[in-house]
Amino acid sequence: MSASQAPEASVPPPRRETAVSGKVAGSSRATETGGIAHRETKLTGGVRIAVTVEAETTGPDDVERMCSVALRGAADAIARTAEPPPLPPVHATGIIGRSPEIAELLRMMARVAASDATVLVIGENGTGKELVARALHQISRRANKRFVATNCSAFNDNLLESELFGHRRGAFTGAIVDKPGLFEVADGGTFFLDEVGDMSPALQVKLLRVLQEGTFMPVGGTEMRKVDVRIVAATNRDLAGMVKSGSFREDVFYRLNVVTLRVPALRERAGDIRILCDHFLARLAEREGRRKRLSDACLSRLESHRWPGNVRELENEIERLWVLSGEGALIDEDLLSDAIRMSSVAPSAGPTTKSSPSPAPLSLYAMKLPDAVETLERQMIADGLSRARGNKTRAARELGISRRNLIRKVQALSLDAGTEDDD
Numbered sequence: 001m002s003a004s005q006a007p008e009a010s011v012p013p014p015r016r017e018t019a020v021s022g023k024v025a026g027s028s029r030a031t032e033t034g035g036i037a038h039r040e041t042k043l044t045g046g047v048r049i050a051v052t053v054e055a056e057t058t059g060p061d062d063v064e065r066m067c068s069v070a071l072r073g074a075a076d077a078i079a080r081t082a083e084p085p086p087l088p089p090v091h092a093t094g095i096i097g098r099s100p101e102i103a104e105l106l107r108m109m110a111r112v113a114a115s116d117a118t119v120l121v122i123g124e125n126g127t128g129k130e131l132v133a134r135a136l137h138q139i140s141r142r143a144n145k146r147f148v149a150t151n152c153s154a155f156n157d158n159l160l161e162s163e164l165f166g167h168r169r170g171a172f173t174g175a176i177v178d179k180p181g182l183f184e185v186a187d188g189g190t191f192f193l194d195e196v197g198d199m200s201p202a203l204q205v206k207l208l209r210v211l212q213e214g215t216f217m218p219v220g221g222t223e224m225r226k227v228d229v230r231i232v233a234a235t236n237r238d239l240a241g242m243v244k245s246g247s248f249r250e251d252v253f254y255r256l257n258v259v260t261l262r263v264p265a266l267r268e269r270a271g272d273i274r275i276l277c278d279h280f281l282a283r284l285a286e287r288e289g290r291r292k293r294l295s296d297a298c299l300s301r302l303e304s305h306r307w308p309g310n311v312r313e314l315e316n317e318i319e320r321l322w323v324l325s326g327e328g329a330l331i332d333e334d335l336l337s338d339a340i341r342m343s344s345v346a347p348s349a350g351p352t353t354k355s356s357p358s359p360a361p362l363s364l365y366a367m368k369l370p371d372a373v374e375t376l377e378r379q380m381i382a383d384g385l386s387r388a389r390g391n392k393t394r395a396a397r398e399l400g401i402s403r404r405n406l407i408r409k410v411q412a413l414s415l416d417a418g419t420e421d422d423d
Ligand SMILES: Nc1ncnc2c1ncn2[C@@H]1O[C@H](COP(=O)(O)OP(=O)(O)O)[C@@H](O)[C@H]1O
Pocket: 094, 095, 096, 097, 123, 124, 125, 126, 127, 128, 129, 130, 131, 132, 311, 312, 315
């Protein structure tokens, strides 16, 4: 007797979004000729499988039983090899932004997600490096396994080593039981090594072994462990520069730097500020059960700020504005924090000035120093005069300069129309 399982894809293979399961969709069809029984069935997803059982000496009951066992086996095999449900596309991973810089980042992410290549994510603080690492995990084949993150700057060397590699009981005072390291916890998944530039050279050597062979030694252990993790590392430091100055190992750098994803600073993609504001406001609206919006002037200020703390700073500012605006539904620029009011340019100058400077919303930091100083001076003096209704003595006092100095500056900047002489 022989039983052959012949999973035949006699209909076109299922489209990717149609998951094939081992479930029988309809009733099975049976034919018998001589001692050969043939059974066919269709699985959900449209794949048809057929089994043929050749019975030499067995009775009809046995043939029936063997056919159903073989069919079930074939269905299981197909279910196991069927394509897994599709992973979320990269633009569905919560990374907000429509600028060309973000589009390029998403394109690169989609390209590297499918591989197991080590990825180095670089960018300033608050640009979204951890968000990118999580998104890479979500769109990779490891998505159903763990994403484990650790911050290399948050621990001293000994603690970090035991955190990453685990320790054996008795390895040090207080090690009363064996403890697995985070690399083991992440087995099969993705390991996010944040602030990797802060890792000591001694630990870098041990990291190199994980990067090269996937092996490590628990603290106080005698046997190497092996794991299958994809490593995504991040830093806001200039690792190449650190290699040159000798504070970061070159071999580790090259191993980490297989693929580099650079997350742009927020000021490089000021066009995304508006949708990021909308995104954070919408999240708050959902949490608080009410809606608020920014005034045009307020948004314009936000768009011209330099954002040294990047998206994290913007997120905090929006939460702060939400709280400070109390019951109001419109958030105006007077609520903005000082740092933003100082570094941003108002959408238009005060109404009392002759030549309204009305600068385009442009960060002062993007200008040459003399231009930035002049823009700020012009803005502050115009605002001061406007508040003092043109009274130079009051404006000078408020601005903290002498009246003579103010008059000189007003003339030099051609701001003198509309100001009354209060002598
Ligand atoms: N493009 C983005 N879209 C939505 N939220 C973002 C984006 N970039 C950063 N964030 C948010 O800003 C905060 C800081 O991001 P994070 O990934 O921790 O930055 P980093 O690791 O570079 O310091 C997080 O709350 C994150 O969700």
